[in-house]
Amino acid sequence: MTPSLRIAGLAFAYPDGYQALFGVNLEIAKGERVALLGPNGAGKTTLVLHMNGLLSGGVGTVEVAGLTVEKQNFPEIRRRVGVVFQDPDDQLFMPTVRDDVAFGPANMGLTGSDLAARVDEALEQVAMSEYADRPPHHLSFGQRRRVAVATVLAMHPEILVLDEPSSNLDPASRRELADILRGLDITLFMVTHDLPYALELCPRSVVLSEGVVVADGPTRDILLNDELMRANRLELPFGFDPRNVPA
Amino acid sequence: MPSPHTHGHDVGERLFVHRHSVIHRLPAEVKTVAMVAFIFTVIMTPPNQFWAFALYAVILVGVAGLARIPARVILPRMLVEVPFVFFALLMPFFGTGPTVEVLGLSLSQAGLLAGWGILIKGTLGVVSSILLAATTPARDLLMGLERLKVPELLVQIASFMLRYTHVVSDEMHRMKLARESRGFTATGIRSWPIIAQSGGALFIRSYERGERVHLAMLSRGYTGRLPQLVTVTTTAADWFTAMSLPAVGLIIALTAIWAGR
Structure with missing residues (x-):
């Protein structure tokens, strides 16, 4: 089966000369849930922005479900890759929740009852249906994050990409979001510093450091590899032991 | 928050x-x-x-x-x-x-x-x-x-202003709290440079937010037109x-x- 995501030999330097990626290779099968770990400045965000063509111009290729990320494919690529950015206030720019969730599918050409059905379905998936007509800034941070997820689910993406999904969430919102994400039947790629969250949601993790993939394997094995963890400035929260978490 | x-x-x-x-x-x-x-x-x-x-x-x-x-x-x-x-x-x-x-x-x-x-x-x-x-x-x-055919760009600018006024004023309020918790009180002309600098910082922050919002819009297929959602x-x-x-x-x-x- 065609993998959801295939990245081959991706290298990229910003116009100011700063090189962020030095040849990244990564393949994610359909339906997999993968966490991307790494210290600040490892190139995680740069990698994410390559996945839907917001950054390009380096070497290497990115394919989403067999379709190459390049200019003439952008509309379809942006449908297939649903990126949820870290700050929901950046993601939710329309006057109401409903309009915001409709923005993506409407850009794809959906109208009328098809569009309404998409919006209802996506809001249902994140348990936010009753807030459809509220302005985004009347919602709590956790609710806004869930609506942000709905805005990309409404486009029926091949792969859901989340940038720091658990950041700034209180423990209850963090767990609610985990329940929602676990319930989705979709390929999931999650950038995070929250290692317990990665362990909880993603059977597989990839460690990015200084622009290359330095480890790729079962999340539990990576978190238990002290040497690897130390070398990449990854640390478990105080008192957290992956061995105590049931597999 | x-x-x-x-x-x-x-x-x-x-x-x-x-x-x-x-x-x-x-x-x-x-x-x-x-x-x-x-x-x-x-x-x-x-x-x-x-x-x-x-x-x-x-x-x-x-x-x-x-x-x-x-x-x-x-x-x-x-x-x-x-x-x-x-x-x-x-x-x-x-x-x-x-x-x-x-x-x-x-x-x-x-x-x-x-x-x-x-x-x-x-x-x-x-x-x-x-x-x-x-x-x-x-x-x-x-x-x-928009329906009266006012240029779309103007309407878009106004609607973003409406959406983000609250976000920016919140940010301004947080900056004010941060200034005051470090002992700053506005007292006449000598505090103007500080307030002007805060204004500059707010402008940069808002500008950067604008760039992030634009990326989020592109990610969802924005091509320069806001979809007409209500008929x-x-x-x-x-x-x-x-x-x-x-x-x-x-x-x-x-x-x-x-x-x-």
Whole structure:
């Protein structure tokens, strides 16, 4: 089966000369849930922005479900890759929740009852249906994050990409979001510093450091590899032991 | 985290007064056109035809009554007019031509009339705008402008302003708290550089947010046009109802012009 995501030999330097990626290779099968770990400045965000063509111009290729990320494919690529950015206030720019969730599918050409059905379905998936007509800034941070997820689910993406999904969430919102994400039947790629969250949601993790993939394997094995963890400035929260978490 | 002081009080909703009335139900673009046309008829009217302005005022009171917008909502909002009133009050002192004695002051007759004209026309215009804003949510106004073929870019800019005013003012408030928790108090001219620097930082932050929002929009297939999400059907009856306001205004204006020849 065609993998959801295939990245081959991706290298990229910003116009100011700063090189962020030095040849990244990564393949994610359909339906997999993968966490991307790494210290600040490892190139995680740069990698994410390559996945839907917001950054390009380096070497290497990115394919989403067999379709190459390049200019003439952008509309379809942006449908297939649903990126949820870290700050929901950046993601939710329309006057109401409903309009915001409709923005993506409407850009794809959906109208009328098809569009309404998409919006209802996506809001249902994140348990936010009753807030459809509220302005985004009347919602709590956790609710806004869930609506942000709905805005990309409404486009029926091949792969859901989340940038720091658990950041700034209180423990209850963090767990609610985990329940929602676990319930989705979709390929999931999650950038995070929250290692317990990665362990909880993603059977597989990839460690990015200084622009290359330095480890790729079962999340539990990576978190238990002290040497690897130390070398990449990854640390478990105080008192957290992956061995105590049931597999 | 939204701070409680701004919660639910963003610009658009603060002006809108929720009621169920004929005026509230009219589509936004119809009301906008009717209001602008009405203001034009007011402007056309010669200032010396006092009865005409009384009629205009009665009409606006009638509209407010229909829309069930009470005076205690309208009157405080009229304060925005104060700076213009100031200029209107100066005119009798600087006008030329024949003068009249009022309380020992020598005032220009032409200046008095011109000042009165500015004052009454401005007031009627302000009240009309207040009524429009109180009966139409800001978002509907913007969509109405779009349907009136106002350049899309302008409408987009205005709608982003509406969405992010709250976010930016929140950010400004947090910066203020951060300044004050480190012992800063604004005391006259010497604190201006600090406030100016904060303003600069706020500008940079907002600019960067703009870039992030743009990335988020591109990620969801934005190609330069905001999708038209709501289809509003405007009936001939809507136009007829709304345009009766400027129609009556026009009759008054033309009569006043004819009477003032």
